[in-house]
Amino acid sequence: MAFAHLVQPIMKSIASLLFLAGSIAIGSAAAGQPNIVFILADDMAWHGTGTQMESGFSRSAGKTRRTPHLDRLAKSGMVFSRAFSAAGMCAPSRCSIQTGMSAARTKFSGNGNFGTTSREVTYDGRRNKGRLMLEPSPIGSIDPKAITMAEHLKRLGYATAHVGKWHVYGGGPGQHGYDVHDGETSNKEGNSKAPADPKNIFSMTRKAIGFIEAQVAAKKPFFVQVSHYAEHNAVQYLEETYEACLRDKNIANITPVALRKRVAQRSAMVEDMDHGIGTLIEKLDQLGVRENTYVIFTSDNGHYRDTGEERLLRGDKWWLWEGGIRVPMIVSGPGVAPGSNCDANVVGYDLLSTFVELAGGHPEQLKDVDGVSLKPLFDGKLPARFTKRSLHFHYPHHRNTALHSAVIRGDHKFFRFWERPGSMYLYNLENDIHEGSNVANDYAAIARELDREMDRHFAAVNASQPKPNPNANATYKPYDPDAPEAAAHVNNPAAKKPNDPAAKKRERQKRRDAKKKARDR
Numbered sequence: 001m002a003f004a005h006l007v008q009p010i011m012k013s014i015a016s017l018l019f020l021a022g023s024i025a026i027g028s029a030a031a032g033q034p035n036i037v038f039i040l041a042d043d044m045a046w047h048g049t050g051t052q053m054e055s056g057f058s059r060s061a062g063k064t065r066r067t068p069h070l071d072r073l074a075k076s077g078m079v080f081s082r083a084f085s086a087a088g089m090c091a092p093s094r095c096s097i098q099t100g101m102s103a104a105r106t107k108f109s110g111n112g113n114f115g116t117t118s119r120e121v122t123y124d125g126r127r128n129k130g131r132l133m134l135e136p137s138p139i140g141s142i143d144p145k146a147i148t149m150a151e152h153l154k155r156l157g158y159a160t161a162h163v164g165k166w167h168v169y170g171g172g173p174g175q176h177g178y179d180v181h182d183g184e185t186s187n188k189e190g191n192s193k194a195p196a197d198p199k200n201i202f203s204m205t206r207k208a209i210g211f212i213e214a215q216v217a218a219k220k221p222f223f224v225q226v227s228h229y230a231e232h233n234a235v236q237y238l239e240e241t242y243e244a245c246l247r248d249k250n251i252a253n254i255t256p257v258a259l260r261k262r263v264a265q266r267s268a269m270v271e272d273m274d275h276g277i278g279t280l281i282e283k284l285d286q287l288g289v290r291e292n293t294y295v296i297f298t299s300d301n302g303h304y305r306d307t308g309e310e311r312l313l314r315g316d317k318w319w320l321w322e323g324g325i326r327v328p329m330i331v332s333g334p335g336v337a338p339g340s341n342c343d344a345n346v347v348g349y350d351l352l353s354t355f356v357e358l359a360g361g362h363p364e365q366l367k368d369v370d371g372v373s374l375k376p377l378f379d380g381k382l383p384a385r386f387t388k389r390s391l392h393f394h395y396p397h398h399r400n401t402a403l404h405s406a407v408i409r410g411d412h413k414f415f416r417f418w419e420r421p422g423s424m425y426l427y428n429l430e431n432d433i434h435e436g437s438n439v440a441n442d443y444a445a446i447a448r449e450l451d452r453e454m455d456r457h458f459a460a461v462n463a464s465q466p467k468p469n470p471n472a473n474a475t476y477k478p479y480d481p482d483a484p485e486a487a488a489h490v491n492n493p494a495a496k497k498p499n500d501p502a503a504k505k506r507e508r509q510k511r512r513d514a515k516k517k518a519r520d521r
């Protein structure tokens with residue numbers, strides 16, 4: 001006992017010294033560490049795969065999407081119904097993934113400074129002219145001081161690779177902890193000139209496999225991020241895949257023909273990506289490492305484009321409506337129950353803490369991160385922190401949207417539209433996945449609480465916030481979420497979530513069981 005009393009303060013002092021030295025005491029290399037394969041799709045809708053993302057809700061699978069390998073991955077693991085990207089577009093979402101920070105904390109809240117990668121926040125952007133509020137410019141590159149997921153994993157003894165689209169500047173993956181990489185890539189590098197290699201899908205797969213084979217031979221744990229350029233524009237696909245998609249029963253009858261072709265082309269691009277993913281997973285099997293490898297699949301943001309289906313979610317890429325940030329997510333790996341589902345709220349900036357814990361590190365010791373480790377969820381537990389915590393989203397930019405920010409806690413999602421001061425927008429994602437009904441008046445206490453929670457987060461991370469424009473144009477009309485033109489963004493009434501009381505009952509029981517299981521542990 002006396003010994004323990006002595007050791008504890010000494011350990012604390014050592015930990016403090018390590019922090020002072022600029023190091024991070026998150027753990028060390030150990031035997032038996034699992035490998036991590038992180039596959040990131042680009043611009044893929046929540047229903048962008050053939051896998052149903054929410055049990056009891058058939059429309060959460062894409063009818064025109066053919067993804068047999070991802071479907072198999074889902075059967076071997078866990079599907080997340082409420083996975084969110086940290087932003088509604090590529091670069092900020094990817095920066096949040098790499099750093100474990102919310103967009104408000106990185107200040108990389110928009111797609112770069114729209115051409116520059118300055119690290120300075122200004123309020124003189126050309127989109128501000130005449131508007132009610134001035135937008136802060138986004139910082140357009142990853143912070144050189146931020147410790148990325150790859151840097152953490154390297155310190156834990158991992159070999160690291162980043163294959164494909166990077167898009168957060170800062171000198172590319174090589175400057176941020178990745179041993180093997182493709183350089184400082186963004187969108188254009190994904191437009192392949194080789195017809196046999198659409199969106200670089202197959203060359204990327206070969207590169208990832210080469211890296212994995214080398215690490216298996218060297219008996220070194222590995223982390224590889226495969227960042228597909230698909231399904232971002234431009235649309236590229238193998239001709240034979242396109243022909244097969246045109247014959248698919250869910251595509252063949254789409255009219256007009258021009259739309260049918262667009263749907264088949266985009267579905268073919270996704271199917272080609274799925275083949276690449278299948279080849280990669282097959283290789284893990286062949287090398288005998290599949291059982292000790294986590295495979296995580298998700299998208300950098302949502303989108304609604306040429307699915308051939310009625311619009312499912314409100315909004316689109318760029319927006320913080322569900323259409324912009326609800327994304328598919330599948331996880332398979334050691335301890336993940338096959339065929340399982342998870343409906344906890346999770347976000348892209350959770351992945352850094354998650355990977356640190358999977359690698360044997362201590363995510364609770366990480367500083368300046370907003371995410372938490374999802375490993376308990378992978379293990380079938382549901383600790384209370386997952387139902388109580390808030391997820392933060394910040395897009396204070398005029399580009400393609402209104403200045404807006406959001407907080408998700410439990411079933412509630414709160415929006416602040418910065419140019420409508422004092423207005424509150426609250427939606428219940430469980431009853432109203434389409435975000436069609438603002439319930440802020442009915443649940444005013446919750447709305448006020450989440451409004452304060454947003455301010456608390458912004459103060460904690462020193463967020464860049466919009467400010468009033470002294471030269472606002474008197475006739476300027478800010479975005480109104482309740483106006484008909486905004487509501488047109490919602491969806492066709494035919495797309496309503498079916499009212500299935502039996503499925504809802506099953507869901508409620510499943511939640512009760514999960515809670516009980518978590519309590520019993």
Ligand SMILES: [Ca+2]
Nearest residue numbers: 042043090300
């Ligand atoms: Ca994207």
